[in-house]
Amino acid sequence: MDILHLIQSNLLTPIILFFLFGIIAARIKSDLKIPEAISEFLPIYLLAAIGLHGGIEMRNTGFAEMLIPMLVAIGLSLLFTLNHYQILRRLGKFNIFDSYALASTYGAVGAVTFSVGLSFLKNQGVTSEGYLAAILAVLEPVAFIMAIFLTNMAVSKQIRTKKQSFTNNEKSDIDIGMKETKTKLSQVLKESITGKAIVILLGSIVIGYIIGEEGFEPISIVFDELFTGAIVIFMIEMGIIAGQRLEDIKKVGVFLTSFAIIMPTFNGIIGVLVSTLLGLSLGGAVMFGLLLASASFIAAPAVLRHAIPQANPSLYITSALGITFPYNIIVLLPIMFTVSTLVHGEGTIDLFNYVSKVFI
Amino acid sequence: MKLYDVKLLTITCEILAQKNVIDILKNHNITGYTTYEVEGNGAKGLRGQGFKNEKNVKVEVIMREEKLSDVVEDVSRTLFPDFAIILYVSDVGVVRTEKF
Numbered sequence: 001m002d003i004l005h006l007i008q009s010n011l012l013t014p015i016i017l018f019f020l021f022g023i024i025a026a027r028i029k030s031d032l033k034i035p036e037a038i039s040e041f042l043p044i045y046l047l048a049a050i051g052l053h054g055g056i057e058m059r060n061t062g063f064a065e066m067l068i069p070m071l072v073a074i075g076l077s078l079l080f081t082l083n084h085y086q087i088l089r090r091l092g093k094f095n096i097f098d099s100y101a102l103a104s105t106y107g108a109v110g111a112v113t114f115s116v117g118l119s120f121l122k123n124q125g126v127t128s129e130g131y132l133a134a135i136l137a138v139l140e141p142v143a144f145i146m147a148i149f150l151t152n153m154a155v156s157k158q159i160r161t162k163k164q165s166f167t168n169n170e171k172s173d174i175d176i177g178m179k180e181t182k183t184k185l186s187q188v189l190k191e192s193i194t195g196k197a198i199v200i201l202l203g204s205i206v207i208g209y210i211i212g213e214e215g216f217e218p219i220s221i222v223f224d225e226l227f228t229g230a231i232v233i234f235m236i237e238m239g240i241i242a243g244q245r246l247e248d249i250k251k252v253g254v255f256l257t258s259f260a261i262i263m264p265t266f267n268g269i270i271g272v273l274v275s276t277l278l279g280l281s282l283g284g285a286v287m288f289g290l291l292l293a294s295a296s297f298i299a300a301p302a303v304l305r306h307a308i309p310q311a312n313p314s315l316y317i318t319s320a321l322g323i324t325f326p327y328n329i330i331v332l333l334p335i336m337f338t339v340s341t342l343v344h345g346e347g348t349i350d351l352f353n354y355v356s357k358v359f360i
Numbered sequence: 361m362k363l364y365d366v367k368l369l370t371i372t373c374e375i376l377a378q379k380n381v382i383d384i385l386k387n388h389n390i391t392g393y394t395t396y397e398v399e400g401n402g403a404k405g406l407r408g409q410g411f412k413n414e415k416n417v418k419v420e421v422i423m424r425e426e427k428l429s430d431v432v433e434d435v436s437r438t439l440f441p442d443f444a445i446i447l448y449v450s451d452v453g454v455v456r457t458e459k460f
Binding site for chain 2: 240241301314
């Protein structure tokens with residue numbers, strides 16, 4: 001199917017239309033608002049549904065085959081985070097803190113984006129591997145942990161070089177820096193593992209694994225059939241929040257705006273290609289790509305505000321939520337789907353030929 | 361009834377700084393405080409819309425004057441540069457001074 005045609009038909013799905021509607025509602029300053037309790041409940045519900053499905057499927061497939069994709073996903077996520085940092089710091093001239101915060105925001109995963117991806121695939125009549133839910137859970141803290149580690153190392157190095165001009169007592173300074181890093185890291189690790197997103201996701205995977213298809217039957221009306229409808233309601237809220245932030249996009253600047261579009265595209269397509277090589281299915285490759293393309297906007301502020309408080313939160317929230325999220329669900333999903341269809345259909349990777357056909 | 365003079369420290373800050381504030385209080389052996397979620401406008405823009413993480417919180421602590429300047433100094437030093445935060449002190453009277 002033609003990419004443009006797919007984007008067009010994606011644009012007319014209820015999820016995207018309600019998202020755009022939310023933006024409009026915010027722009028006309030309507031007092032429309034999803035009650036707070038519901039907008040806090042919906043991410044928990046979505047993660048529970050994702051986890052249950054993942055767990056049930058892992059019961060059928062076993063753990064062995066998820067190991068390599070998971071390790072590759074972690075490796076790619078770390079690599080991309082470093083890559084983001086270099087680009088932001090060298091080309092974008094952001095300071096250390098903003099660079100690391102943004103790098104990890106884009107290295108981390110977005111659970112809402114993941115849910116939208118699942119329902120996009122459902123719409124196309126394609127399934128994906130259940131263990132991707134487990135990868136979602138594992139990837140969540142990875143990029144943050146590395147960025148926080150590197151930020152603290154950079155800061156303690158700065159302190160050290162500053163102090164060295166006064167004294168030669170360098171050992172104690174390194175120790176102080178290391179100690180601070182360790183406490184911060186263990187805190188972040190503990191907070192993100194006990195954080196509600198990971199707890200509900202892992203808990204539901206385990207429960208899904210235990211109950212299997214049969215046990216799922218009586219609750220499937222809530223966790224299966226209502227899934228897309230629940231995303232639609234959440235999309236109104238996301239649209240409203242994104243709409244309220246539209247003015248901030250001007251403050252984000254041209255560089256970060258293009259970063260917020262180009263990086264996810266690059267990461268996502270690499271993800272699709274790599275996972276295809278690993279043997280993931282058509283839908284699985286799209287979800288794998290989406291994991292690497294998505295940016296975190298619910299977990300990121302909570303983690304980064306504590307770990308890297310010096311970074312400007314409006315930069316990473318606005319770019320992740322205001323630019324990357326809409327781009328990912330409206331444009332990038334159909335692109336990745338097309339790429340995945342292509343590499344799966346031919347049996348060989350003939351991307352170059354395809355790209356030249358489309359764009360020339 | 362006799363009222364004793366103590367200080368009321370009020371800190372309005374982003375909800376994500378609440379933990380830092382309470383940790384500082386704990387470091388000064390202050391365990392009692394009251395918090396409530398609030399909204400408002402300020403130098404960092406309109407706050408309280410959207411995600412819960414973007415709300416503001418108001419922390420009220422009653423303490424004796426001896427502790428006050430240390431606490432205020434700690435908060436100013438560690439939180440003023442990076443967080444949306446307002447701090448003020450007022451004089452209040454309490455009945456049971458031994459509680460503070």
